[in-house]
Amino acid sequence: MTLPDDLRRPLNATALRIRLQRALDAGATLALPGLGLAGLVVALVKTEALAEGAAAPWLWAAGALPVLGLLFGALRPLEPLLAAKLLDRAHGLHDRVSNAVAFSREVERTPFMEAALEDARAHAGGLSASRAMPLRVPRDLLAALGVGVGVALLALVEVPRVVEERLVLSGIDPVQLHADELDAYESELRDLLDSPDTPEEVRDAAREFNRLVEDLADERLDRAEALRRITELEDRLDRTRPADAELMRESLEQIGDDMRRAPVAEELSQALRDGDAERAEAEMRRLAERLRNEELSRAEIERLRQALQRAADNRPEDLSEQLQQREEEMNRLLQRQREQAEQTPPERRLLQRRRRELDRLRREHQEAMERRRQLDRLQRELQQSAESLNQREQQQQSAEDLERAAEQLNRMAREQMSEEEMRRLQQQLAQLREMIRRARQQQAQNGQGQQQQQRGGGQGQGRMDRFVLRANGQGEGMRVVGPGQQGQEGQQPGQQQGQQGQPGGGQGQQQGGQGQNGQGESQEQVLRIGGDGEPTAMLEIPGMGESQQGQGQGSGQLRPGDGAGVGHDPTLADDPTRMRGEHQTVRVEGEHGEGPSRSQVIMGSAQRGFADRGYRDVYTDYSGHAEEVLERDEVPPGYRFYVRRYFQLIRPRD
Amino acid sequence: MSDEDKKPEALVRRFREDLDRVRSEVGKMIVGQEEILDGVLTCLIAGGHALLEGVPGLGKTMLVRSVAEALHLQFSRVQFTPDLMPSDILGTTIIAEDDEGHKDFQFRPGPVFANIVLADEVNRATPKTQSALLEVMQEHSVTVGKQTHTLEQPYFVLATQNPLEMEGTYPLPEAQLDRFLFKLQVTFPSRDELHAILDRTTGSDKPTLETVIDGPRILEMRSLARDVPVARHVQDYAIRILEGTHPDRDAAPDMVQRFVRFGASPRGAQACLLAAKIQALMDGRFAVGTDDVRAVAKPALRHRMILNFEGEAEGVKTDAILDRILETTKETSG
Numbered sequence: 001m002t003l004p005d006d007l008r009r010p011l012n013a014t015a016l017r018i019r020l021q022r023a024l025d026a027g028a029t030l031a032l033p034g035l036g037l038a039g040l041v042v043a044l045v046k047t048e049a050l051a052e053g054a055a056a057p058w059l060w061a062a063g064a065l066p067v068l069g070l071l072f073g074a075l076r077p078l079e080p081l082l083a084a085k086l087l088d089r090a091h092g093l094h095d096r097v098s099n100a101v102a103f104s105r106e107v108e109r110t111p112f113m114e115a116a117l118e119d120a121r122a123h124a125g126g127l128s129a130s131r132a133m134p135l136r137v138p139r140d141l142l143a144a145l146g147v148g149v150g151v152a153l154l155a156l157v158e159v160p161r162v163v164e165e166r167l168v169l170s171g172i173d174p175v176q177l178h179a180d181e182l183d184a185y186e187s188e189l190r191d192l193l194d195s196p197d198t199p200e201e202v203r204d205a206a207r208e209f210n211r212l213v214e215d216l217a218d219e220r221l222d223r224a225e226a227l228r229r230i231t232e233l234e235d236r237l238d239r240t241r242p243a244d245a246e247l248m249r250e251s252l253e254q255i256g257d258d259m260r261r262a263p264v265a266e267e268l269s270q271a272l273r274d275g276d277a278e279r280a281e282a283e284m285r286r287l288a289e290r291l292r293n294e295e296l297s298r299a300e301i302e303r304l305r306q307a308l309q310r311a312a313d314n315r316p317e318d319l320s321e322q323l324q325q326r327e328e329e330m331n332r333l334l335q336r337q338r339e340q341a342e343q344t345p346p347e348r349r350l351l352q353r354r355r356r357e358l359d360r361l362r363r364e365h366q367e368a369m370e371r372r373r374q375l376d377r378l379q380r381e382l383q384q385s386a387e388s389l390n391q392r393e394q395q396q397q398s399a400e401d402l403e404r405a406a407e408q409l410n411r412m413a414r415e416q417m418s419e420e421e422m423r424r425l426q427q428q429l430a431q432l433r434e435m436i437r438r439a440r441q442q443q444a445q446n447g448q449g450q451q452q453q454q455r456g457g458g459q460g461q462g463r464m465d466r467f468v469l470r471a472n473g474q475g476e477g478m479r480v481v482g483p484g485q486q487g488q489e490g491q492q493p494g495q496q497q498g499q500q501g502q503p504g505g506g507q508g509q510q511q512g513g514q515g516q517n518g519q520g521e522s523q524e525q526v527l528r529i530g531g532d533g534e535p536t537a538m539l540e541i542p543g544m545g546e547s548q549q550g551q552g553q554g555s556g557q558l559r560p561g562d563g564a565g566v567g568h569d570p571t572l573a574d575d576p577t578r579m580r581g582e583h584q585t586v587r588v589e590g591e592h593g594e595g596p597s598r599s600q601v602i603m604g605s606a607q608r609g610f611a612d613r614g615y616r617d618v619y620t621d622y623s624g625h626a627e628e629v630l631e632r633d634e635v636p637p638g639y640r641f642y643v644r645r646y647f648q649l650i651r652p653r654d
Numbered sequence: 655m656s657d658e659d660k661k662p663e664a665l666v667r668r669f670r671e672d673l674d675r676v677r678s679e680v681g682k683m684i685v686g687q688e689e690i691l692d693g694v695l696t697c698l699i700a701g702g703h704a705l706l707e708g709v710p711g712l713g714k715t716m717l718v719r720s721v722a723e724a725l726h727l728q729f730s731r732v733q734f735t736p737d738l739m740p741s742d743i744l745g746t747t748i749i750a751e752d753d754e755g756h757k758d759f760q761f762r763p764g765p766v767f768a769n770i771v772l773a774d775e776v777n778r779a780t781p782k783t784q785s786a787l788l789e790v791m792q793e794h795s796v797t798v799g800k801q802t803h804t805l806e807q808p809y810f811v812l813a814t815q816n817p818l819e820m821e822g823t824y825p826l827p828e829a830q831l832d833r834f835l836f837k838l839q840v841t842f843p844s845r846d847e848l849h850a851i852l853d854r855t856t857g858s859d860k861p862t863l864e865t866v867i868d869g870p871r872i873l874e875m876r877s878l879a880r881d882v883p884v885a886r887h888v889q890d891y892a893i894r895i896l897e898g899t900h901p902d903r904d905a906a907p908d909m910v911q912r913f914v915r916f917g918a919s920p921r922g923a924q925a926c927l928l929a930a931k932i933q934a935l936m937d938g939r940f941a942v943g944t945d946d947v948r949a950v951a952k953p954a955l956r957h958r959m960i961l962n963f964e965g966e967a968e969g970v971k972t973d974a975i976l977d978r979i980l981e982t983t984k985e986t987s988g
């Protein structure tokens with residue numbers, strides 16, 4: 001016999017009330033720490049110690065605590081017979097109900113048990129769950145309410161915000177770069193700094209580079225100081241960078257060519273020809289292992305021996321003599337210059353440059369000698385291995401020689417890696433230099449427009465934040481504005497006078513009889529990326545625009561300019577952005593107002609956010625490929641900057 | 655007996671009626687002391703023995719005598735003194751001569767050969783005599799020479815002891831105390847009860863008691879009590895109370911850990927449950943509840959706990975310790 005319904009109903013009702021009471025108690029208890037956490041987060045946000053965006057998860061966690069308490073209290077297992085005991089106690093039944101519940105679970109029941117069940121059933125009529133388990137106000141509810149009111153009051157309190165003012169040092173005109181751009185540089189070097197394999201000198205240089213970027217972000221550097229520090233850092237990298245890496249690579253290629261004749265060493269040969277010392281080391285160890293295990297036939301060993309012998313014999317010519325000649329020549333030049341009584345400032349600068357060049361040559365020579373020694377050691381090991389193979393029954397010895405050669409390759413691979421990192425750092429420095437140069441150019445060109453841009457800096461950052469929000473799926477979607485929305489700003493005559501001249505390429509206008517102020521007509525196309533019809537990021541692509549912005553002033557006969565002229569921005573002297581100098585750079589900017597075409601709103605995938613992981617993978621693939629192409633193909637340096645800048649702008653963000 | 659009479663409901667009803675009649679008869683002689691009377695009846699039905707503790711003149715002997723009369727059982731009383739020998743209570747063998755002049759050894763039973771034995775002031779006898787009595791209580795038989803004499807059932811010993819005059823007494827050892835199912839403490843009567851006592855005992859009327867039940871009926875009731883089921887949670891409660899008397903158990907309250915040297919033996923739990931069954935029947939219920947266990951815990955356990963020196967020095971009562979144990983022991987184990 002199962003428990004009669006007369007008993008089951010009040011039991012279930014009592015159990016439900018117990019769970020409800022427990023849920024309320026636990027919810028109120030956990031609401032206290034939840035509200036405490038919420039109060040802490042609100043206080044941190046008020047004092048700006050925590051960003052509003054970062055506060056949301058904490059507030060969610062605070063809100064989840066009482067809910068968890070409710071769930072825990074409601075779902076916590078009840079003690080067996082608790083409801084029955086409460087009913088017994090409340091109604092003075094002397095365990096009639098709890099005994100009935102216990103006996104109903106018995107498989108075999110005695111007559112007394114049956115009688116006890118009947119007895120309990122007879123008393124079930126007056127059972128009341130509310131009497132057995134009266135609901136009461138949770139213990140911690142009042143305290144929770146008090147804390148809740150406190151948190152609400154705290155949220156209403158307005159804390160005066162401390163407006164962070166940028167540190168502007170008096171007397172300098174700081175370089176102003178967008179924080180997002182600088183952040184890109186920092187994040188580029190983060191993995192390099194984090195990697196334990198990074199050599200200490202590279203790590204030091206990277207730290208110095210980061211300090212430079214921080215100073216630029218804090219606007220503590222003017223343009224001259226920034227460029228000076230970049231130059232200093234480049235010099236430092238030049239000093240530490242292995243000078244004759246190319247020589248090393250060529251030597252390895254030569255050895256690889258020689259090894260190609262042995263079919264068993266095909267993989268090794270290929271790795272050497274690729275200049276990949278790390279892979280070559282692995283292949284050489286594999287070859288040594290095969291030799292040790294006597295897996296090679298007699299013919300294969302013979303061919304391997306010949307290849308090793310050839311690789312050992314074929315040594316590149318010694319460069320020391322050549323270097324010595326250059327050093328003597330440099331010394332003669334320096335001597336001649338010292339003998340001159342009076343030196344003009346340009347001559348003095350030339351002398352200093354020569355001295356530096358000589359120092360560099362000496363350093364390169366020393367490093368070349370070190371590389372030479374490394375190569376010698378490698379070839380010596382190959383030679384010994386070949387000799388061991390020549391003597392029959394000496395395969396084990398030959399394998400050991402090959403192992404030692406692999407060790408040598410390992411050392412080379414490590415240096416190769418270090419060189420790679422330094423090259424990457426130098427690339428970053430070059431980009432930064434270009435960025436500073438362009439910032440200056442932009443500043444000069446836009447004049448007043450730049451001031452507006454400064455004023456709207458916060459607005460620009462806000463737009464960037466909105467973009468990131470959209471990318472995270474919190475925005476309303478991405479709006480792509482058609483190019484015609486803003487129309488064209490029209491021409492800005494005369495503002496670029498004397499600044500955009502390009503040697504050999506510009507169409508100069510000679511002004512009056514002076515004939516000096518060549519005026520270039522630059523053509524640039526400005527590609528704007530952003531929403532709401534306002535630019536967020538700007539890419540200038542030279543020589544691809546169609547409309548003219550600058551027009552010369554003055555009169556004079558029109559003829560093609562034969563030089564850059566003077567008076568232009570000196571930073572343009574090393575401008576690498578032109579392609580063979582046979583183009584015109586025209587700058588085009590949009591014009592506010594009703595354009596001929598309508599804006600087009602495309603609600604794209606950003607409505608639900610980008611697929612972050614997928615995007616990161618795609619980005620890595622594409623940027624890596626672009627980098628390879630930039631290294632491999634002949635791409636004008638200026639275009640390289642644009643390509644890298646483009647990938648910098650679209651990089652995945654955390 | 656018809657089938658209807660064999661049903662638990664009928665059996666329990668009859669049990670209650672019989673007990674009520676006994677109570678009613680004894681109530682003619684004894685004023686108040688209902689709790690003591692219930693305790694004595696519980697011990698009698700359970701087949702155990704009771705130790706009554708109280709000052710002289712509270713009606714202990716009268717109560718036992720009245721119960722014996724109401725139950726139609728043979729009653730004997732032994733006044734324990736220091737010179738009382740075991741043979742004085744057990745009986746002895748004497749030389750008897752028959753009509754033909756033949757002489758033979760014959761066993762002359764002592765006062766223990768009765769259904770209800772009142773061992774008055776049992777702590778005044780020497781341990782040797784106490785042991786003889788306690789062996790009878792346990793074995794329900796007397797061995798003299800090579801002959802064993804079985805005692806008639808029901809057999810019930812009710813020992814009394816005076817807590818005041820301890821000079822020249824031999825307090826019962828703990829092992830022997832353990833053989834008593836209950837230790838009942840006879841309290842001084844209230845003013846109303848005293849009035850009633852004086853009214854009854856100083857007048858010329860002397861009430862006479864009727865026999866309401868006999869020995870076989872007592873044995874039936876004993877058998878019935880053993881049929882009462884105990885749910886697992888109730889039994890668990892009794893065990894946890896027992897564990898609470900042991901200072902080395904986690905369940906023991908601080909007071910136990912501080913003042914108790916040894917806790918109650920498993921006989922304590924047996925006494926609790928058996929007495930609780932009778933308690934349930936007295937209340938007309940068919941199963942034991944935790945209330946029943948709680949009601950009998952003190953008389954069943956108070957004499958089974960041994961206090962340590964500190965407890966003795968502080969004059970701690972075992973009842974206070976048991977109150978604390980009952981207070982801290984939860985009715986459900988969850």
